[in-house]
Amino acid sequence: MHDTTPCPRCGARRDDTVHRCPAAADVLGLPPAALRVLEVLSAVGRPVVVGGTVRDALLREAGVALPAATGPDVDVELHGAPGTEVVVDALRRAGAVVVTVGAQFAVCKVLLDATHLDVAVVPGAVVDDPALDRAVAVASRHRDLTVNAVAWDPARGVFLDADHGIDDARDRVLRHASDAFGDDPLRVLRVVRFVARYGFSVHPDTVRLARALSDRWDTIAHERLWPEVRRLTEGDHLSAALDVLHATDWERHLPELAAVRDVPQDPTWHPEGPVHVHSGLAADAAARACRASGAAGDRRVVVVLAALLHDLGKAGDGTQRVVDADGSVRIRSIGHEVAGAVAAAALLRRLGAPRSVVREVAVLVREHMVTHSTHGAPPSLPAARRLLRRLGGAVATAEAWALVCEADSRGRGPAASSSAAGAWLDVLRSDQVSGRRTGFVTGRDLVDAGLAPGPRFRALLAEAAEAQDDGVFDDAASGRRWLAARLAEATPAGD
Structure with missing residues (x-):
């Protein structure tokens, strides 16, 4: 995908593995607490902001109407840190609450002033700009879509775009970042969800790849399905999402x-x-x-x-x-x-x-x-x-x-x-x-009248509910009178 066409955002020609597009912090709309965390992380490594925060900033600039944000969550990759313990200690000294999850690749769950951040501590020594650019390019290949693969480097104040994600955001196109998209077939449902959210088209190559993944539906863990379906309803473009389900052959599931x-x-x-x-x-x-x-x-x-x-x-x-x-x-x-x-x-x-x-x-x-x-x-x-x-x-x-x-x-x-x-x-x-939602004739009334629970018991309660709905009685006292009359009707003379 690399070429020398001008970037639609800054007009510069791409001449390297990663295009560096100038962008100030205020473009991302980061809350003050997130900027403070980035400042702390910059003292121990090279942080870059990734994921939805960057994507939505690009979409806002492109004039896309976004659903209301659910919260100020920010995803960060930290390169070149000497160790997770050093990162956790620095964040805690800054007043953040930190919980670490994961073993091989640690993720620090950070809370500062009601702002949530996920800080992924990436192994490896990264100290200069070219090394960081290469690391971002490698990481972008493992993301799902190009619009989600753009990073923001606070040290230089630039977007780092290895896969023309800026172009696709401007063109309102969802395109897989690499063939690694197929490593997780659930990503097809994620594409459908993004269509519902943004109303974007899906690149024909991504549609073809999704069709090739359709037979892998059964490999998706059952508990992962509902969260994607639930989030599908957050968008306003459900009809477009249905079209993509059909085009990708996932509708058959x-x-x-x-x-x-x-x-x-x-x-x-x-x-x-x-x-x-x-x-x-x-x-x-x-x-x-x-x-x-x-x-x-x-x-x-x-x-x-x-x-x-x-x-x-x-x-x-x-x-x-x-x-x-x-x-x-x-x-x-x-x-x-x-x-x-x-x-x-x-x-x-x-x-x-x-x-x-x-x-x-x-x-x-x-x-x-x-x-x-x-x-x-x-x-x-x-x-x-x-x-x-x-x-x-x-x-x-x-x-x-x-x-x-x-x-x-x-x-x-x-x-x-x-x-x-x-x-x-x-x-x-x-x-x-x-x-008048309360039932004025209850099971206790039937028991007091000498009835035992059973089919007739249930039938009388249903009949009482219908009589109440029809206005035959409108309080507990008149309900009991109705019940007495109903039972008398059902009792043969002489019994």
């Missing part, structure tokens, strides 16, 4: 998702095209809605995944072609929300998602069609109560459900519109609904 590719939909309701297109657009809409509403952490994970997976039930027999008397063909997907909940849960369990995430995503998928039953009108109180009960009784889950329904409506291309879920949510939040 998510069979429930692959099964909805090119599944047709009724063009009246879905002019955007087949199910996989709608799924991506809905996930994009959910991500934007989460960012606008401040939904973050597990809330965002659940909402984005539910929007992405909400139509999995349209695969296979979930979609039917109906031929009318006039010969016209309609496409229907009756009951797909129920089948979709099962499929979403199965997929998430295999990816190692926590039970709470699996359960809530499945509930949101199962209930995403509810608003269509009222054709845009606000629900009745009984309908809202029943929905809230099916959602688990939590208003927070109802709010997540409304976001998913809205994303479903927004992810329809030319037919994008607002959902009736907002009107439903107003009713769900009301005291007449959310204030």
Whole structure:
């Protein structure tokens, strides 16, 4: 890749193994504590800042809109230090909390003034600039992508770019740094995650390499999958990420998702095209809605995944072609929300998602069609109560459900519109609904009435919940009267 073309950032021609591009510290936006740590490390070796801090600085300069930072974490490589003990002692004398992990290659976990830094102590004697440049060039070959392989040298105030990472940041391209990319096939999922985060294209050579790695899915440790999937939901470009999954042949490892590719939909309701297109657009809409509403952490994970997976039930027999008397063909997907909940849960369990995430995503998928039953009108109180009960009784889950329904409506291309879920949510939040979540007829009431736990016991509790939702009774006293009357009805005369 080395050539003499001008650097798009500084205009200088590349004439060496590593291009040195001038950059002051303020370009990186480093917090004062990080600058202090670099100063301390400079007294015992040659530190360079690497990883996401440098990448995001280049992307900001290139005009890329970045998601909000999760914290001031900084990755540092320290070359030429006499030993880990010397490094730890210097940092502690500066007031930092330091924990060392690793054996052959020590990494110091550093905390100073709420700033976290990972300092990798690289073995070997590095004392001058040419030696440092060579060491950075060697290290860059072992990084995943060129945009992640650029380092920053505080001593000279320059970016060190061995693989045209600065160019790729400007061109918004994700490209593998070397063939060592294939040493860890999980890196393909990391590329998909970066696409979701930045909306970048993937270089054709990297797509070809990723396809060649597809058969190595089973070599990835199971516990490594969920963290990548979880972070995928942090981006706003899920539809682009789906395209990369398909192009790299990694979509086949998510069979429930692959099964909805090119599944047709009724063009009246879905002019955007087949199910996989709608799924991506809905996930994009959910991500934007989460960012606008401040939904973050597990809330965002659940909402984005539910929007992405909400139509999995349209695969296979979930979609039917109906031929009318006039010969016209309609496409229907009756009951797909129920089948979709099962499929979403199965997929998430295999990816190692926590039970709470699996359960809530499945509930949101199962209930995403509810608003269509009222054709845009606000629900009745009984309908809202029943929905809230099916959602688990939590208003927070109802709010997540409304976001998913809205994303479903927004992810329809030319037919994008607002959902009736907002009107439903107003009713769900009301005291007449959310204030009545407590069951007024309890198992203790049934025991006091002489019933033993069993099938009839459970059936009566379910019937009581439905009666309460319908407004048949509205407090514990009237609930007990309802129960007494219900038991009297079920008791034969003379008993």
